[in-house]
Amino acid sequence: MNFKQPLKLHYFAYRRSYPLFWFLTIIAGISALYWFPDFQDLCLYVSVITMVLSFIFTIMIGIYEYNSLFFHYYYLKTNGREFYYSCLIYSVINSIIQTLGLTLIFGAIAYFYPENRLFPYWAPTTFIFVFLTHILLFACSCSLTILLRKAKHIRAFIYLSLLILFAIIPFEHYLTIMIFISNFYFRFAFIYSLIPITLVLIAFVFFIVFIEFRYLKNEKALSKR
Amino acid sequence: MSVLICEGLTKASKNLPIDKFNYNFLNNQIYAIVGKSDSGRETLLDLMAARIKPDSGTVYLDGEKLYENATMSKRLCYISKDTGFPGHLNIRAIFKLMASFYPKWDNAYAYELLDYFHIETRRSFSSLSSHEKQLVLGVLGLASRANITIFGTPLDDVDVKDRFDFFNFMYQHHIRYPRTLIISTDYIDEIESIIDKVLFLDKGRLFESCTIEEIKNNFRFLSGKTEVLKSLISGVKVIGIEERYNNLTVCVAKKLTKDEIRKYQKYLIKISEVPIQKVFIFLLNLREKKGIQ
Numbered sequence: 127m128n129f130k131q132p133l134k135l136h137y138f139a140y141r142r143s144y145p146l147f148w149f150l151t152i153i154a155g156i157s158a159l160y161w162f163p164d165f166q167d168l169c170l171y172v173s174v175i176t177m178v179l180s181f182i183f184t185i186m187i188g189i190y191e192y193n194s195l196f197f198h199y200y201y202l203k204t205n206g207r208e209f210y211y212s213c214l215i216y217s218v219i220n221s222i223i224q225t226l227g228l229t230l231i232f233g234a235i236a237y238f239y240p241e242n243r244l245f246p247y248w249a250p251t252t253f254i255f256v257f258l259t260h261i262l263l264f265a266c267s268c269s270l271t272i273l274l275r276k277a278k279h280i281r282a283f284i285y286l287s288l289l290i291l292f293a294i295i296p297f298e299h300y301l302t303i304m305i306f307i308s309n310f311y312f313r314f315a316f317i318y319s320l321i322p323i324t325l326v327l328i329a330f331v332f333f334i335v336f337i338e339f340r341y342l343k344n345e346k347a348l349s350k351r
Numbered sequence: 352m353s354v355l356i357c358e359g360l361t362k363a364s365k366n367l368p369i370d371k372f373n374y375n376f377l378n379n380q381i382y383a384i385v386g387k388s389d390s391g392r393e394t395l396l397d398l399m400a401a402r403i404k405p406d407s408g409t410v411y412l413d414g415e416k417l418y419e420n421a422t423m424s425k426r427l428c429y430i431s432k433d434t435g436f437p438g439h440l441n442i443r444a445i446f447k448l449m450a451s452f453y454p455k456w457d458n459a460y461a462y463e464l465l466d467y468f469h470i471e472t473r474r475s476f477s478s479l480s481s482h483e484k485q486l487v488l489g490v491l492g493l494a495s496r497a498n499i500t501i502f503g504t505p506l507d508d509v510d511v512k513d514r515f516d517f518f519n520f521m522y523q524h525h526i527r528y529p530r531t532l533i534i535s536t537d538y539i540d541e542i543e544s545i546i547d548k549v550l551f552l553d554k555g556r557l558f559e560s561c562t563i564e565e566i567k568n569n570f571r572f573l574s575g576k577t578e579v580l581k582s583l584i585s586g587v588k589v590i591g592i593e594e595r596y597n598n599l600t601v602c603v604a605k606k607l608t609k610d611e612i613r614k615y616q617k618y619l620i621k622i623s624e625v626p627i628q629k630v631f632i633f634l635l636n637l638r639e640k641k642g643i644q
Contacts, residue, residue, distance in 0.1 A: 128421055134451045138444045139437045194437065201434045203452060204402045205424045 132212035135199050136219075140187065147183050148227050151176055155231065169235045170244040174304045176231050177256065180224045184260045187220060188267025192275070192342070210339050213268065214332060221260035225253055245308050251317040258324045265331035272338040352378050353426055353498035353531060355417075359408035360398050367391040368555040369398060372408070376499070379529035385539050385631050386552035392535045393431070395552065396503045399533070400429035412499065428453060428497035430488050432504060438477030442487060445476065446494075453495040457528075461494035464520060468513060481508045489517055493524050501533045511541075518542050539627045551631055553638060563627070570630050571607055574600040575620040583618060591633030602633050 155172045162168040191213060199209045232247040246252050274281045311317070355376040362369045369391045376382060376399075386392045397403045399410055401417040401424070410417040417423050436445050442465065450456040465472055468486050470479070479487060489505045506514045522545040525532060536542060539549065543563055551559040561569075570590075573580060577599040584601055591602035602625050607615075615622055 131452050134448060138440055138448055142439065197433075198436055200402070201431060202429075203424055204400055204427075204429070205419060205421045207419060208421060 128208055129212045129215060131203060132199055132209045133215060135195065136212065136216045139190075139195055139198075143183075143187070144223055144227075147180075148230075151179055151227075152231070165239060166242055166244060169239055169242050170304060170308055173232060173235060173245045173247070174307050177228060177307075180228060180256075181259065181263055184220060184224060184263050185267045188217075188264040189271045191216075191264075192268050192271040192339075196342075206339070210336060213335075217261050217264040220264060221257045224260050225257045228256055229253065246311050246314075249311070249314060251314045252311050254321060255311070255317050255324075258321065258328065262324055262328050262331065265328055265335060269331055269335045269338060272335065272342055275342070353413050354378055355399065355427075355499050355531065355533075356411040357399060357408070358411065360395070360405050360410065361407045362391075362394055362398055362403065362405050364391070364394055367394040369394050369405075370555045372398075372555075372557055374550065374557060374560065376531055376533060378531060380547045381525060381532045381545055382534065383539055383542060383546045383549045384533065384535040384552060385537075385549060385627070386535075387635070389554070390552040391555035392552055393503055394555070396429065396431065396501055396533075396535055400427060400501055402429065425452065425454060426498040427501070428492055428495040428499070429501040430492035430503065430505060431501075432507075434488055434491075435484075436476045439475055441475050442470070442472040445487075445491070446472070449491055449495060453497055455496035455528075457494045457496050460524070461490055464490045464493070467516070467520075482510065482513070485509050486513060486517065493521060496528055496530065499531045499533070501535075503535050504537060505534065507537070514538065514541060518545060521545065539631070543627050549627060551634060553635060558638065559634060566627055566630055567624055568606050569604060570625040571603050571605075572600055572623045572625050572629075573603060573615060573620050574598060574623070575615075575618065579618050580620060583615065583620065590637055591629065602629065 155176065158168060158172060162171065196206075196209055196213075200206055203209075232245075232252070235242065235245075236247040274284070357372050357374050357376075360369055360372040366389060372395060384392055384395070394403070398405050398408075401410055401419070404418060412420075412423045412426060415423050417427070436448075440448075446456075446458060446461055449461075450458060462472065465487070468483075468490075470483050470487060476484070476487075485506050485508050489502065489509075492500050492502055492505065506517060509517065518541060521532070525545070534542065534546070543549075546563060548560060548562050549566065550557055573584065575598070577594060577597050580599045580601065584603070588604050589601045590604045593600040607622065612622060
């Protein structure tokens with residue numbers, strides 16, 4: 127099976143998105159220095175917000191994957207299975223890139239502010255969990271995208287509801303959420319116990335994607351018209 | 352060098368079904384598929400390119416089943432209306448992508464054609480107008496140099512001049528690198544000089560397939576004064592009639608003998624070739640009159 131071709135499509139499709147995302151994130155992080163005089167709090171905000179943003183970025187890529195990229199590939203090369211397997215490989219590549227990006231941010235914070243103890247910057251569990259969460263989120267967004275492919279209005283409603291939900295939550299609640307997230311990452315034993323569960327979940331969701339994908343492939347060309 | 356064999360292809364669909372399509376697309380020939388919009392042409396092309404799975408029947412490429420066959424799929428390039436790329440990709444990136452998809456990809460030729468059509472390769476795919484997009488897709492199909500290249504109504508939005516030039520390039524490229532080209536088109540008369548065989552499709556069924564030579568030889572237009580022509584064609588199999596004022600044009604489905612030609616000329620009846628598009632329309636009308644489903 128030739129994974130090189132669909133992976134190349136992934137490369138061309140996303141090659142500018144990552145530098146753009148990380149550039150904007152870093153700029154946003156640096157510019158936040160002007161708004162937050164408390165450096166310790168800022169470090170926590172930057173860490174958690176960057177992480178959440180990278181998760182959202184992964185979800186968006188997962189949505190784009192089966193909303194658009196698959197069709198671009200399938201209308202050129204009719205061997206869809208290659209795309210599915212390349213999608214699996216790409217989910218790992220995406221997680222590696224995102225984890226490396228976060229490592230860079232965490233490393234910078236830990237370097238400039240070593241006495242900061244609000245977030246476990248160098249704990250292996252942090253990186254393992256971030257890595258696995260990215261793969262899981264990617265798989266889930268792929269699966270949901272295929273599932274909701276025909277229900278365009280429902281999809282728009284879900285996106286809109288999520289946006290409204292984020293907008294109406296008061297800022298204090300966000301602080302609570304951030305502190306909760308930071309505390310969660312200190313629960314090393316719990317995170318270790320979550321790893322096998324997450325792995326099983328990833329395998330399960332990708333299996334669902336595979337089943338959905340088979341249906342999508344067979345009915346796709348006619349239903350698009 | 353490749354041969355595409357369609358064996359009993361059937362696909363049920365609400366509007367565009369295909370019913371038991373059998374045909375062998377031979378090596379190094381140019382085929383045109385002509386049909387109405389509800390003839391199932393696009394479904395047929397999707398089936399031939401293994402883009403969709405048939406309900407029954409099989410497509411073989413060089414003796415191997417094509418559906419879900421990664422090795423064989425690189426020998427076939429199918430450019431349809433739906434073919435597209437992520438909008439932010441520029442044409443250069445698209446060319447690089449195509450080069451990895453098709454082993455015989457002709458990069459220099461692709462650049463040469465785009466230069467001819469004044470399309471800059473730095474531009475992103477989304478910034479192209481529909482006219483330019485179709486030209487780019489057409490160029491991709493040609494430059495892929497795949498053994499079997501299928502074009503699904505490739506240049507609908509392209510102006511007549513660029514279309515003429517494109518088909519001219521297609522012919523020259525086919526002479527240089529012979530391969531099988533299958534073109535589904537509404538502009539059959541514009542490409543009749545480059546195609547070898549034409550397939551007429553109606554309601555998912557192949558009802559006629561013939562070479563251009565056969566059409567040229569077996570169908571003739573006779574035109575002249577209505578009263579004169581009407582008296583001359585009694586007993587002749589006429590498949591189409593066009594009457595404008597006092598002038599009648601009929602399409603006869605037979606090879607005219609020397610005696611017949613002499614007879615018609617004697618009564619000042621003009622004999623001419625029938626454009627393929629007209630043959631298709633007349634045959635289709637005939638089928639409708641006979642109630643053939």
